[in-house]
Amino acid sequence: QVQLVETGGGLVQVGESVKLSCTASGRTFSNYAVAWFRQAPGKDREFVGGIRIMRWGSDLRIYGDSVKGRFTLARDSAETTVDLHANSQKPNDTAAYYCAARQGSISYDVTEYSDWGQGTQGTVSS
Numbered sequence: 001q002v003q004l005v006e007t008g009g010g011l012v013q014v015g016e017s018v019k020l021s022c023t024a025s026g027r028t029f030s031n032y033a034v035a036w037f038r039q040a041p042g043k044d045r046e047f048v049g050g051i052r053i054m055r056w057g058s059d060l061r062i063y064g065d066s067v068k069g070r071f072t073l074a075r076d077s078a079e080t081t082v083d084l085h086a087n088s089q090k091p092n093d094t095a096a097y098y099c100a101a102r103q104g105s106i107s108y109d110v111t112e113y114s115d116w117g118q119g120t121q122g123t124v125s126s
Contacts (some may be wrong), residue, residue, distance in 0.1 A: 002027050002115050006099045016124075017087040022099030028079040029053045033106040034072070035113065036084045038095035038122075042058060045098070049059030049073050050106035051082060062106050064090075089124045096121050 008020040022034060035050035051073045052060040061073050072085040086093065097120050100113035107113070 002029070002032070002101050004099045004101060004115055004117035006097060006117040006120040009097060009122045011123045011125060013125050014089060014091060016089050017051050017085065018089065018122065018124070020084040020097055020120060021087065022078045022082045022084070024101070027077065029082065029101065030055045030079045030105055032101050034075075034082045034099065036082075036094050037100060037107060037110060038093075039097045039098070040092075040095040041115050043095075045110050046095075047108045047110075048097070049084065051075060053079055053082075055079075060106065086122070091124050091126055094122060094124050 003025045005023050006020060010019050029055060031123040032049055033052045036048040037045045038048050047064045049063040049071055053075055063071060070088045074083045099117040102113045103108055103117045
């Protein structure tokens with residue numbers, strides 16, 4: 001099990017960019033899948049993007065349709081942090097953003113993730 005903490009949420013204006021970070025403790029993300037989900041009030045939790053972190057070899061990244069071309073996942077060489085670079089923010093990006101992790105491959109299904117952070121609120125103003 002890995003403990004997760006999300007940081008970087010806040011208030012931004014339309015068109016601005018923000019970086020959200022997910023930091024691990026207890027162990028590294030090595031060979032884990034780390035995903036970002038978001039949830040707006042009254043809506044289901046939505047897959048934003050995920051990264052399969054490989055100890056050796058190339059990482060795999062998958063993005064949700066609503067953020068493709070705008071959001072980018074990155075991770076540090078120590079395999080303890082996964083950043084979500086959220087560019088060109090839109091009002092409907094407003095949501096609570098959650099980091100999740102699981103051993104194995106990336107999944108779109110929230111029930112497949114064993115470890116979750118507490119969430120960080122991102123708000124985009126017009």
